Amino acid sequence: MSEISRNFVDPLPCPARTNAIPESTPVEHWKHLPPYKVQSEEQFGPIKWRGRCFCGNITYLLKREKPLNAKYCHCPVCRVTHGAPLQWAAIFHKHDMSFTNGASGLAFYSSTHRSQKHILPTKVSCANCRTPIMDEGRNMCLIFPQLIQLEGSSQEQRKKREVFKPTHAC
16 A cells, blocks of 8 residues: 555646746746735735635636626537536626736746746636636636535526527537
């Protein structure tokens, strides 16, 4: 048994070392911009939605009532990285989103550059439970509506979630 544990290799890659650097490091200026800029709820503005990863280490706020758009994507990259036949995403401006703990606890993967560094475009996930949080581009975030916390009965939740109903598949 100890022989097996000594030879065990974690099949998941290590989270990006990006977050081992303190938030105040000026080299990584992106940590001081939305959606990573740490700000109080008052500074951020009226909160319309709250989201979280599976383990709860990553939480975020949204101040836009409706996404700019929503879609299902079934491209090969989305199918492989999500391990599903499609990805459901809602599009928001970066300034409409705020991670409550900044970039702390997040892991990044740029499929374009095959890198775990924060290089746009990048896929963002929880470094602990590996829940995919969003895809980040230069100006926009594609968040995953399944992570939005909804209260009420199943029927009430379904009605609230209609705001994120996709308009098309790509």
